[in-house]
Amino acid sequence: MGIFSFKGGVKPASHKAESTALPIGEAPLAARYVVPLHQSIGGTPRPCVAVGDAVLRGQRIGEADGWISAAVHAPTSGTVVAIEDAPMPHPSGLPALAVVIEADGCDAWIERQPADPAALGPDGVRAYLQQSGVVGLGGAVFPSHAKLSAGKAGALDELVINGAECEPYITCDDLLMRERAEGIVAGTALFRDLLKPKRVLIGIEDNKPEAIAAMQAAVAKAGEDFAVVAVPTRYPTGGAKELIRVLTGKEVPAAQRSTDQGVQCFNVATAYTAWRAVAFGEPVTSRLVTVTGNVGSARNWDVRIGTPIAEVMALAAPNPDTDGVVMGGPMMGVMLPDTAAPVVKATNCLIAHSPALFPPKPAEMPCIRCGECARACPHQLQPFELYWWSRAKNFGKAQEYALFDCIECGCCNFVCPSHIPLVSYFRFAKSEIWAREKEKAAAEAAKTRFEFKQLRDEREKAEKAERLAKAAARQAEKTAPAATASERPAPAAPGADVTTSATVAAPSPAADGNGDAEAAKKAAIAAALERARAQRASAVPRNTDGLSPARQAEIAAIDARRESATPATAPTPVASAAPAPVPADATTDEEAAKKAAIAAAMARARAQRAAAKPRNTDNLTPAQQAAVAAIDQRRESTGLASPAGATGTAAAPLSTDPHAAPASSPPAADADRTSTP
């Protein structure tokens, strides 16, 4: 079969040999597992165990919340000792709700029941996979069952299985293919039966001859007609769109889902876990993690989800000069602020960072318009134009140059002779645009809300007059239904928007709650989260305007690589975080706390909607949510520090800004300016 090519891309040194010398190792059991509930794109699973419960390996501890969500399971047998906020593998360092399990050392499984796909039927298999927690393990963690139906275009032409693994250092898919190829092929067959594509193509970069041979042998053994295709090694061939392009010649634009063009794509590890779930009744409780970089012995480990990252790193004996851990690859990975955070389903690689391995970036020089970045861009954008307009804060122009088609792969950044942190500029511009769209939407919502409130006030007055005697009782009852009503994902209903802004949040029914203040608070936050989830797909301003919410939800998946690598950049609008103040005239402490809580929830909901992607910060306490907003704002403002100088040829790299860390650091002048309404 023919091989196509995509333009751009780069060839960084692969550094894969270090971690492929040893076979996959089984990571020893930890004493304690911290299993975050939010591990996939979409709704945050609700905990379905209580503190003190005994759990078995594979027991469901978090129920999927909505269709775009996947269950979470206990990684070993033991006791639930806490359901609390814990540090997350996320650059913000912010905690999120997790189930903490004290292992009992028996590592006893639940009773594992293989499933019969024929008996379950296609819908049954999808639901089964959702219950088994099968999500995209290439880093995107998009719930797989939601990708297992043919798209609008009808029958699929191609099912693409992604074994390209293009980022340097990462070898977990390589080892999986070498050692567990038959499982991957069986999982692929499962997907094939659901999607009924005309062809199945398994793409593997040609720097993995062992994996290619193993997969070819497994395909032959299974008697399948899958084509195992060696694709040229070039970053980012492993991006779903790039691989689809290379294997099929089809270019899926940012605004489309791949099924629109008759293609669907899964990672090899996803296929493998799907097969384990169906054939063995084993939900996803572990994954392969490459532990490499500045370490004594790099290797791939089969690690239980929830294992503290520090314990996994220790397996590789990091060298003494290690000064951090990068999760993901060196092109799109994120520096982890806290290695107490657990391994999650998105953790494909942990790299011990040292200044010798990844030298500090040289000072940023002016752009000389050499066009290297444009030649490297796999999406054929003009990064220097994007940079120019982002820096000038001419975001309209940046969008004209297709800012939102940028997948933040870092190729442009990699080649730039002026060492401009281009990707940081693009993230900054995107977050600014989101923030502005948000403000616009908020203003309109406020108007609707005002009108609605007037109406409601009048009605309430009338009711009071009519039924003076029952007024108190009714008021108490009303609190709960009102909150529940607004929980429905109906963004069009004016009532539902009542809580989207701090300023109007206070008079909302929930906040008025004169009964159980705590319950009201929770209800309000729940409502906000619910709505945020519902609206996430529709409120995204990108140069893909006018798409259906469903399609935009899919775009979230398209952005998935970026997402898993850079969750911190979920742009909390600089502007919206700031004007979420506790009203100065707050009457009582309790009232103020309540308002602050709601404001914080709102700020985060806005950020979430804007980002069209989930963060690991769902289920934070209100105070922590406020902290998220503050930290994100700080991140943004330090990101701004560099573009701030109009001709800032000598602007220090964002990263080395010594003021970036302290919480007390004042926001850069730019952040101030943009937060002024």
Added chain:
Amino acid sequence: MIDQPAPYLLKPASVTRVMAQVLLALVPGIAAYVWWFGPAILVQLAIASATALAAEAAMLGLRGKPVGPALADLSALVTAWLLALTLPPIVPWWLTVVAVLFAIVVAKHLYGGLGQNPFNPAMVGFAVVIVSYPALVSQWPGISGPDAFAAQLDAILGHRAGLDALTGATPLDHLKTALKLAEGNGSVAAVLADAGIYGPLGGRGWEWVGLGYLAGGLFLVARRIMTWHVPAAYLGAMAVLAGALWLFDGASFASPLFHLFSGGTLLGAFFIATDPVSGSTTPRGKLLFAAGAATLAYLIRVFGGYPDGVAFGVLLMNLCVPLIDMYTQPPIFGAKAMAELGRKEGR
């Protein structure tokens, strides 16, 4: 805890490396220059370099920018060398200084420094002095060995008395003048038969300098410092235009080969029109930009009042760059599918 955003890997590339390779690529041309026309050019290169570095440092200081890293990027040196190589090597020293000052101070820093200048700085410097001192800038040395160096040095220092013995017309100029003097009775072939001035390719000596630039330019293309677009379109347009007129009237118009190897064609094609800052950035834009610059250069050198048109061709095309870039944006990934989608939905 270090807080650097991805990517953590960077290619070992830098502006300094780019510029250093450009300077290196000029060396073969300069060597041929010295061989045929004496070491005067080296003196000019030194004067231009010193002026450029001093002006760059002063301007950076005035603008409150760190001087060290900007000087180290070598971009000022590239401008200085290109300027020195476009000027006759025996112009008085102060003329070189004036040209370089204009290039660095006005064309580069008053527009915002490296990366911001809409016009090619070296060509701005050249244009200013050729307009202000046309006589001085048309005095080119003839072929000379090392023995002429003392006289050349004298000329550079400003003693222009014995200059006539040194100078000769450039081949391009000579051809133009000879054809004009013959008033339609001469032919290119007859003029070019004068082996004292002309070689098999172009001007005697100059063709070797041109070959040197060609070698250096190909080195840059091979090193991927520049893409093939600009040199190919520049030389292609020059050859096509010259070829068409030569075929039309071989007696009045020199061959394409002559034009490719005369004057600033090769220097322009590989080193001047390729300036990324002031040139077009898109692939199709580069083709347009270079073809336009070459066309203008040809028209000016053949029909215009100046001996060569490389500088003005480039400067005029610099003006058009924003427009060219706007209309030549390459399609982005998936653009075809989007267009199809639009067509379907439009129906």
